[in-house]
Amino acid sequence: MTLHLRPTQFVDTPVTHPDGAVARLAGGMLWFAAYEVIRGKARETIPVADIASLGDAALAIHARIVAPRPPLVLGERTLRFDQPLVAGIVNVTPDSFSDGGTHADDPEAAASAGVAMAAQGAALIDVGGESTRPGAPLVWEGDEAKRVAPVVERLARAGTLVSVDTRKSAVMEAALAAGAGIVNDVSALLWDDRSAAIVAAAGCPVILMHTPDPKKGPHGGEGYGDVLTEVYDWLEARIEGAVAAGIDRARIIVDPGIGFGKSLADNLALINGLALFHGLGVPVMLGASRKRMIGALSNEAPVTERLGGSVALALKGVEAGVQIVRVHDVPETVQALKVWRGLRDRALVG
Structure with missing residues (x-):
C-alpha cells in the first residue's frame, strides 16, 4: 500500500526541543515535530524521531521533505x-x-x-x-x-x-x-x-x-x-x-x-x-x-x-x-x- 507523509505539529523554534525531536521543513523557516502517516484510508501520527521505524520508503520521503530546495x-x-x-x-x-x-x-x-x-x-x-x-x-x-x-x-x-x-x-x-x-x-x-x-x-x-x-x-x-x-x-x-x-x-x-x-x-x-x-x-x-x-x-x-x-x-x-x-x-x-x-x-x- 502506498505510503504518504504529511508534516504536522509545527513548532515555533527548535531550540527548546531535544536533538532529533523536530525537523526543518525543506530548508525553510518552519520546523515540525510529527508526521501524519497515510496508508490508504488509515491515518496515524508519529513523532519525527520515530520515522526510521516505518522503514526505508518512509526514510526516503523524509529525506526529500527536509532537504533544502536548491536556488x-x-x-x-x-x-x-x-x-x-x-x-x-x-x-x-x-x-x-x-x-x-x-x-x-x-x-x-x-x-x-x-x-x-x-x-x-x-x-x-x-x-x-x-x-x-x-x-x-x-x-x-x-x-x-x-x-x-x-x-x-x-x-x-x-x-x-x-x-x-x-x-x-x-x-x-x-x-x-x-x-x-x-x-x-x-x-x-x-x-x-x-x-x-x-x-x-x-x-x-x-x-x-x-x-x-x-x-x-x-x-x-x-x-x-x-x-x-x-x-x-x-x-x-x-x-x-x-x-x-x-x-x-x-x-x-x-x-x-x-x-x-x-x-x-x-x-x-x-x-x-x-x-x-x-x-x-x-x-x-x-x-x-x-x-x-x-x-x-x-x-x-x-x-x-x-x-x-x-x-x-x-x-x-x-x-x-x-x-x-x-x-x-x-x-x-x-x-x-x-x-x-x-x-x-x-x-x-x-
Missing part, C-alpha cells in the same frame, strides 16, 4: 526557496476570470503593471495569454503568442524575472525567445506533445500544475476518492515523466491546481493538507488568489471583493511551507508575508 539561478536573477516568494499575475486576455480585459491589446500597460508588481516585492511575474476559467474558449497559439511575447520582452528588458503561463509549445518558444525564464503549464506538459522537449532543450525551470484530465482542458475530471493523495501521486508521476524527458528535477516546481477540476471540499482538503506535497522533494507553488472558493465561503463575494480571502489563503500556504504564492494583489500579500516573517524571526530566537 534557481536564472541569468542575473536567483530565486531562493528558504523563505516564501510572491509571484504576481499579469493577464493579457480579454476574458480572464479576475481581471479580463484590463491589459488586453496593450503590452506597454501590461508590462508596466508587471514592473510595478516587481517593485512592490514580487520575485516573479507570471504572464498569461489564455483564460483558464471554466468555459473559456481555446485560443489559437499564434494569437496567444502575439499577446504574450511583447509583454515578456518588455518585462525582461526591464530586468524582471518572467514566467509564461501557457500549455502550448509554440507559445513557450515565443516567450522563451522574448526573455521568459520559466514555463508555467496548467497541463503539466501533457496538453501539447512538444512541450516537454521544448522545456528540456531550453533548460528552463517548469511549473507542473495538477488538473485531472489535461487533454480535456483544465476543468475536466470525475471526482476523487482521496483528493490529497491522488493529486500527490499524479504530480509525482508527472515529475518522473518530466525527468524522463530530460528536464532536471532540480528545476521542477509543482502546483496542486486549486480550483481546477475540484469541488469546494476538494480545494479545502488540498489547502489543509498542503504540507504533504513537500514529500515530492521540489518547491511548491500555491495559486488560490481570488478563486471561486473564496466567494463560496464568503456570501458569494464577487471577484473584485476577494482580497481578504486571497491573503488568508496565501498565509495558510506559507504556514504549510509553500515556497511560492501566485497572487493578483501583490503589495497586500507582500506586506502580509513581511509581518509573518517578522513573527517567525522572533519566534525562532525564543
